[in-house]
Amino acid sequence: xxxxxxxxxxxxxxxxxxxxxxxxxxxxxxxxxxxxxxxxxxxxxxxxxxxxxxxxxxxxxxxxxxxxxxxxxxxxxxxxxxxxxxxxxxxxxxxxxxxxxxxxxxxxxxxxxxxxxxxxxxxxxxxxxxxxxxxxxxxxxxxxxxxxxxxxxxxxxxxxxxxxxxxxxxxxxxxxxxxxxxxxxxxxxxxxxxxxxxxxxxxxxxxxxxxxxxxxxxxxxxxxxxxxxxxxxxxxxxxxxxxxxxxxxxxxxxxxxxxxxxxxxxxxxxxxxxxxxxxxxxxxxxxxxxxxxxxxxxxxxxxxxxxxxxxxxxxxxxxxxxxxxxxxxxxxxxxxxxxxxxxxx
Amino acid sequence: xxxxxxxxxxxxxxxxxxxxxxxxxxxxxxxxxxxxxxxxxxxxxxxxxxxxxxxxxxxxxxxxxxxxxxxxxxxxxxxxxxxxxxxxxxxxxxxxxxxxxxxxxxxxxxxxxxxxxxxxxxxxxxxxxxxxxxxxxxxxxxxxxxxxxxxxxxxxxxxxxxxxxxxxxxxxxxxxxxxxxxxxxxxxxxxxxxxxxxxxxxxxxxxxxxxxxxxxxxxxxxxxxxxxxxxxxxxxxxxxxxxxxxxxxxxxxxxxxxxxxxxxxxxxxxxxxxxxxxxxxxxxxxxxxxxxxxxxxxxxxxxxxxxxxxxxxxxxxxxxxxxxxxxxxxxxxxxxxxxxxxxxx
Numbered sequence: 048x049x050x051x052x053x054x055x056x057x058x059x060x061x062x063x064x065x066x067x068x069x070x071x072x073x074x075x076x077x078x079x080x081x082x083x084x085x086x087x088x089x090x091x092x093x094x095x096x097x098x099x100x101x102x103x104x105x106x107x108x109x110x111x112x113x114x115x116x117x118x119x120x121x122x123x124x125x126x127x128x129x130x131x132x133x134x135x136x137x138x139x140x141x142x143x144x145x146x147x148x149x150x151x152x153x154x155x156x157x158x159x160x161x162x163x164x165x166x167x168x169x170x171x172x173x174x175x176x177x178x179x180x181x182x183x184x185x186x187x188x189x190x191x192x193x194x195x196x197x198x199x200x201x202x203x204x205x206x207x208x209x210x211x212x213x214x215x216x217x218x219x220x221x222x223x224x225x226x227x228x229x230x231x232x233x234x235x236x237x238x239x240x241x242x243x244x245x246x247x248x249x250x251x252x253x254x255x256x257x258x259x260x261x262x263x264x265x266x267x268x269x270x271x272x273x274x275x276x277x278x279x280x281x282x283x284x285x286x287x288x289x290x291x292x293x294x295x296x297x298x299x300x301x302x303x304x305x306x307x308x309x310x311x312x313x314x315x316x317x318x319x320x321x322x323x324x325x326x327x328x329x330x331x332x333x334x335x336x337x338x339x340x341x342x343x344x345x346x347x348x349x350x351x352x353x354x355x356x357x358x359x360x361x362x363x364x365x366x367x368x369x370x371x372x373x374x375x376x377x378x379x380x381x382x383x384x385x386x387x388x389x390x391x392x
Numbered sequence: 393x394x395x396x397x398x399x400x401x402x403x404x405x406x407x408x409x410x411x412x413x414x415x416x417x418x419x420x421x422x423x424x425x426x427x428x429x430x431x432x433x434x435x436x437x438x439x440x441x442x443x444x445x446x447x448x449x450x451x452x453x454x455x456x457x458x459x460x461x462x463x464x465x466x467x468x469x470x471x472x473x474x475x476x477x478x479x480x481x482x483x484x485x486x487x488x489x490x491x492x493x494x495x496x497x498x499x500x501x502x503x504x505x506x507x508x509x510x511x512x513x514x515x516x517x518x519x520x521x522x523x524x525x526x527x528x529x530x531x532x533x534x535x536x537x538x539x540x541x542x543x544x545x546x547x548x549x550x551x552x553x554x555x556x557x558x559x560x561x562x563x564x565x566x567x568x569x570x571x572x573x574x575x576x577x578x579x580x581x582x583x584x585x586x587x588x589x590x591x592x593x594x595x596x597x598x599x600x601x602x603x604x605x606x607x608x609x610x611x612x613x614x615x616x617x618x619x620x621x622x623x624x625x626x627x628x629x630x631x632x633x634x635x636x637x638x639x640x641x642x643x644x645x646x647x648x649x650x651x652x653x654x655x656x657x658x659x660x661x662x663x664x665x666x667x668x669x670x671x672x673x674x675x676x677x678x679x680x681x682x683x684x685x686x687x688x689x690x691x692x693x694x695x696x697x698x699x700x701x702x703x704x705x706x707x708x709x710x711x712x713x714x715x716x717x718x719x720x721x722x723x724x725x726x727x728x729x730x731x732x733x734x735x736x737x
Contacts, residue, residue: 054671054698056638064636066667068697069690132689168697199699220696291409293401322411326399330712336688343681343688343706345414348478351565351709352413352513353399354544359706361688364696367675 050147051080055195058170060124067125067195068168075124075170077191084154084194085143090187091166092217094135095316096339097128098184104130113176116186120173127167133339134167135184137192138203138213148196159209161216162192163199163370183214183391201370206378214391215373218244221337222251222376223369224362225312228333232259234308236299236327238289239315240264240281241271243391244337248312249280250383251376263302265295278382289315292322299327313338313362321345322353330356337362395492396425400540403515405469412470412540413513420469420515422536429499429539430488435532436511437558439480441684442473443529458521461531465518472512479511480529481562482537483554493541504554506561507537508544508715528555546715551723559736560718563589566682567596567721568714569707570657573678577604579653581644581672583634584660585609585626586616588736589682593657594625595728596721608647610640623727634660637667644672658683658707666690667698675701682707 051057057080059065060072067073079085093101093116105111120126127134141158154160162169170193177187194200203212221244229235235252239245245264252262264281266272272284285298299308307329313320318340325346328334334357336346346359366372377383396402402425404410405417412418424430438446438461450456465471472479486503499505507514515538522532539545546564548557566589574580580597584590590609597607609626611617617629630643644653652674658665663685670679670691679702681691691704711717722729 052638054638064633064638065664066637066671066694066697068694069664069667132687133693164697164699165693167693197698288409292411293397293399293409319414322414326411336706339689339692341688343686343691344477344684346688346706347684347708348510348512349411349413350706352411352509354509354542354710355708356710356712357708359708361681361691361695361704361706363692363700363702363704365699365701367701 048078048080050082051195053082053196055168066168068165071123073124073170075172077172077193079143079145079193081145081147082196083145084141084148084152086137086139086160086162086192086194087142088137088139088171088188088190088192090185091126091137092135092213093126093184093186094131094133094166094339095184096131097133097135099316100128100130102181107181109179109181113179117173117176120171125167125169125171131339132167134165134169136217137162137166137169138209139192142191154202159203160200161203161213162194163201163216163219163365164194165364169193199365204374208392210392211387212374214243214387215377216370218247219369219373220364220366221314221362222247223366223372224335224337225251226255226372227366228335229255229310231255231257233310234261234263234303236263236265236308236311237281238265238295238311238313238320238324241266241275242314245314246278246280246383246386247373247376248314250380253280253282261303263299263308265289265298278386289317289320289323292326295323296326308332310335313341316340318342319345322349325350325355325357325359326353328355328357332357334359335362336360393423393425395427398427398541400513400542411513413510416468418469418515420465420517422517422538424488424490424538426490426492427541428490429486429493429497431482431484431505431507431537431539432487433482433484433516433533433535433537435530436471436482437480437562438471438529438531439476439478439511440529441476442478442480445473445475447526452526454524454526457524462518462521465516470511470514470516477512479513482507482511482514483548483558484537487536499547504548505545506548506558507539508546508561508710514538544710549719553737555737556732557719559588559732560722561715563592564714564718565709565711566659566707567592568711568717569680569682570596571600571717572711573680574600574655576600576602578655579606579608579648581608581610581653581656582626583610583656583658583665583669586611586620587659590659591623591625591728591731592718592721593659595725598625598627606648608644608653610634610643623731634662634665634668637671640668641671653677655680658686661685663687664690667694670695670700670702670704671698673700673702677702679704680707681705
């Protein structure tokens with residue numbers, strides 16, 4: 048087929064000149080270019096914001112969700128939710144490696160991998176939907192997908208189940224970024240600390256800040272707070288309504304000697320939580336938005352409105368070595384591993 | 393009146409527990425709390441997105457625009473356009489300073505100031521609309537406004553006209569952030585370098601990077617490129633369609649020895665320019681989005697999609713000393729001052 052663009056632009060059908068992610072339609076022709084990899088897909092892990100939207104629209108009717116997914120993929124050539132714009136990831140086996148990549152890649156035909164680029168830009172063909180597991184956002188299919196030359200992936204580790212590895216890889220960007228951002232002795236606020244990425248970020252932050260620092264985890268009610276306290280991933284746990292920034296701020300004050308924090312990390316999938324992330328951070332501090340429900344303008348105008356000079360970062364699913372960093376975090380914590388096995392596998 | 397909240401939450405009428413900016417209705421009672429400042433308003437500078445919407449709705453009928461503005465302020469207690477959500481800024485004289493602030497503030501009764509927090513959260517009462525200048529989004533009024541304790545402002549300088557100072561303050565956050573982000577010897581790409589904030593960012597970056605660094609300005613056509621070259625604010629000028637990330641990348645390669653840049657700064661008000669900002673930046677580099685048209689998800693998924701580990705920052709209208717930094721930048725550059733006088737005053 049010849050060599051395609053490193054970034055997959057050769058597959059963009061509409062509009063021309065864009066990259067595959069923002070494109071409305073890409074080609075899911077499964078004849079690969081010389082720098083592409085063909086994957087025989089086992090299942091899709093739909094992004095949480097997207098899956099929530101699909102479930103709401105279909106009122107949890109599994110058949111309707113399946114039809115909607117098929118219609119999206121037929122129309123766009125990729126599983127990108129038109130409402131949320133988001134995708135997810137997939138698991139499958141390497142079926143064919145393009146000529147140009149054979150010498151460059153560490154992959155072999157038959158390797159089981161998870162693609163770590165978003166489904167929102169991955170050429171996908173669904174032949175049949177086999178099963179949809181509502182509780183873990185998973186869609187088992189017969190189908191094929193394409194990985195571009197720039198596409199990142201992880202070989203699934205042999206010391207844990209696929210499902211566990213996947214649940215970890217799904218949010219691997221967050222703890223890896225936390226590792227880059229948080230310094231010893233920092234005070235760190237994790238919003239949505241009881242969720243999947245929240246737990247990983249809390250533990251990662253706790254490992255870094257040391258005894259001179261402090262990790263404060265936010266939970267929405269006493270039950271979740273107890274669960275979080277039991278993990279011991281946070282030094283302090285506060286209960287606060289995330290839609291009430293002043294309540295969050297006061298919760299932080301109560302456990303942090305009346306002071307603001309150095310860094311806040313938003314791990315929620317809830318809209319309108321920008322101010323709750325910004326308000327409790329001190330001037331010159333960092334606000335890290337890992338939530339895909341974040342609104343750029345609400346964050347920008349919100350910080351301006353209260354005259355805060357904070358560094359606001361757009362979270363991204365990728366950071367160098369993020370797969371390794373996150374898998375190791377879970378390997379080393381029995382508590383985290385058990386929670387993942389119980390809740391997300 | 394007692395002391396109110398630093399952030400003005402004591403004036404929120406609906407919904408309770410939110411901050412003044414997202415609130416639907418706030419109190420514009422002009423009896424001030426002890427940590428508020430009362431302003432006698434001269435005029436409002438309506439945010440460009442808001443004013444465009446008002447003009448369209450009223451089909452440029454000045455009387456209708458005035459009535460609409462009055463009805464919004466009557467309903468909300470602030471000039472926040474219900475369609476765009478945005479506000480603007482105001483100019484006026486300090487009329488009264490709350491007891492608690494008298495010792496803390498550098499303001500005196502009678503000082504002429506511009507409020508640098510958005511009108512979308514500023515308690516405002518309009519007694520009369522005196523004049524509306526369609527071409528510069530300005531509404532002269534008889535009226536009063538309140539500045540909260542956290543509210544930022546700038547005293548209008550005496551060495552330049554109000555209109556020039558205002559045009560500068562309007563985008564003051566961008567060059568101040570550039571001052572924080574850019575280091576000597578960096579290679580910096582400014583997207584939309586020919587616009588108001590783009591020119592300021594280019595010049596600020598040029599002042600910092602020195603002869604070992606390089607500032608690359610993007611312009612959309614030869615006419616704009618010539619204008620930009622004449623300013624000498626950039627070391628290199630490239631012409632590229634901002635909606636074509638690959639074209640932008642190739643433009644950068646052409647003037648930067650085939651290499652990516654350390655920092656890109658998006659100063660455009662154009663949607664779908666996230667990838668053009670991310671693609672030309674090297675791993676570990678910084679992408680600074682000053683554009684309010686930025687989509688959080690497009691940026692997050694875009695970087696993930698091409699496997700880039702870059703720090704993506706949400707630009708904000710405020711940074712410490714931003715008014716001073718920006719006014720000084722214009723004071724010191726006759727070229728910049730003349731462009732502002734000619735184009736934006």
